[in-house]
Amino acid sequence: MKLKNVELETILANMVQEIDFSGVIHVENDTGVIHTSAHGFSNRSDAIPNTTNTRFGIASGCKFFTAIGICQLVERGSISFHSKLSNLLDHSFPQFNEEVTVHQLLTHSSGIPDYFDEDEMDDFEELWVKNPMYHMRELEDFLPLFQNQQMKFTPGEKFYYNNAGYIVLGLIIEKVTGIPFTDYVEEHIFKPAQMEESGYFSLDSLPAKTALGYIDKEDGTWKTNSYSIPIKGGADGGAYVTAGDFTKLWQSLLNGKLVSKEMLDKMMTPWIETNNDNDYYGYGMWMEKAEDKIVKYHVMGYDPGVSFASAYYPATETIVVIPSNKEHGPHKLMYLLEDRI
Numbered sequence: 001m002k003l004k005n006v007e008l009e010t011i012l013a014n015m016v017q018e019i020d021f022s023g024v025i026h027v028e029n030d031t032g033v034i035h036t037s038a039h040g041f042s043n044r045s046d047a048i049p050n051t052t053n054t055r056f057g058i059a060s061g062c063k064f065f066t067a068i069g070i071c072q073l074v075e076r077g078s079i080s081f082h083s084k085l086s087n088l089l090d091h092s093f094p095q096f097n098e099e100v101t102v103h104q105l106l107t108h109s110s111g112i113p114d115y116f117d118e119d120e121m122d123d124f125e126e127l128w129v130k131n132p133m134y135h136m137r138e139l140e141d142f143l144p145l146f147q148n149q150q151m152k153f154t155p156g157e158k159f160y161y162n163n164a165g166y167i168v169l170g171l172i173i174e175k176v177t178g179i180p181f182t183d184y185v186e187e188h189i190f191k192p193a194q195m196e197e198s199g200y201f202s203l204d205s206l207p208a209k210t211a212l213g214y215i216d217k218e219d220g221t222w223k224t225n226s227y228s229i230p231i232k233g234g235a236d237g238g239a240y241v242t243a244g245d246f247t248k249l250w251q252s253l254l255n256g257k258l259v260s261k262e263m264l265d266k267m268m269t270p271w272i273e274t275n276n277d278n279d280y281y282g283y284g285m286w287m288e289k290a291e292d293k294i295v296k297y298h299v300m301g302y303d304p305g306v307s308f309a310s311a312y313y314p315a316t317e318t319i320v321v322i323p324s325n326k327e328h329g330p331h332k333l334m335y336l337l338e339d340r341i
Helices: 005-019 059-076 102-106 124-130 139-145 163-177 181-190 243-254 261-267 330-338
Strands: 023-029 032-039 041-043 214-216 222-224 279-281 286-290 293-303 306-313 318-324
Touching: 005 032, 005 330, 023 243, 023 330, 059 102, 059 163, 059 181, 059 243, 059 261, 059 293, 059 306, 102 163, 139 163, 163 181, 243 261, 243 306, 243 318, 293 330, 306 330, 318 330
Parallel strands: none
Antiparallel strands: 023 032, 023 318, 214 222, 279 286, 286 293, 293 306, 306 318
């Protein structure tokens, strides 16, 4: 980074105060940690501060894990990116196009219906009025929310962000390996990456040093997200990680500990243009281009009471991880850091 650390600390501290940020900011490159700091409370009622070792929910940041898991199975020859959903699962999807492939599910271009369609529903919390969140413990619990609905478009036609597609990918991992999805991720991704503090924890039995998610209301009051998200995370989101652990994930992936160099290249290929200019999607991650060159690989997550941003910048080999137990903040801090990387 071009700025002296003192300058960086001041600029970050000012922004943290301005946006009332709650969470952790972690910046690291090949020379070591450039900046790490914790802000706000992991538990507001008891005024327990966040620390750099606090675990945070990262919502859709977890799609990264699912994509890595699928790529591992392709490397083993258990499935291929061209494998069809209709040949992989025994579940009933009466309206789905039989040509939907693993590649299309990974790149949000399958056209299958989503259980949370942002065109039709504004608030993720609305889902759990008729479908109690405390019943949502397994991937199969999500199937009734989308499996009988009609296709949104022809497979491969366009990019359309889809949570259900990643639920289906998680079910494929379970079918092929014969073990629960969360066990697979903890054994084949978290362990080799030495992510010792991370896991898929139930909201009703969170371990120590785990931040509660907070939903701030316009009148200044707040509530936790305990009844606003599924009780246990899965293939489309909901794991808890520390900022340090997520840094280890990037490092392990880039260093060939999770997939081969050839497979990493496939993950990091800009397969499809998203709905934003110069923004693309690979397998489980977004990419930003400038002058036909990829300058940023990143993942993000939003849930009630959760926001998350993390990126790898290849030019400087810098990793940024910013989890938060509030609904906004990480991206403003990330853009501020980007101006100075």
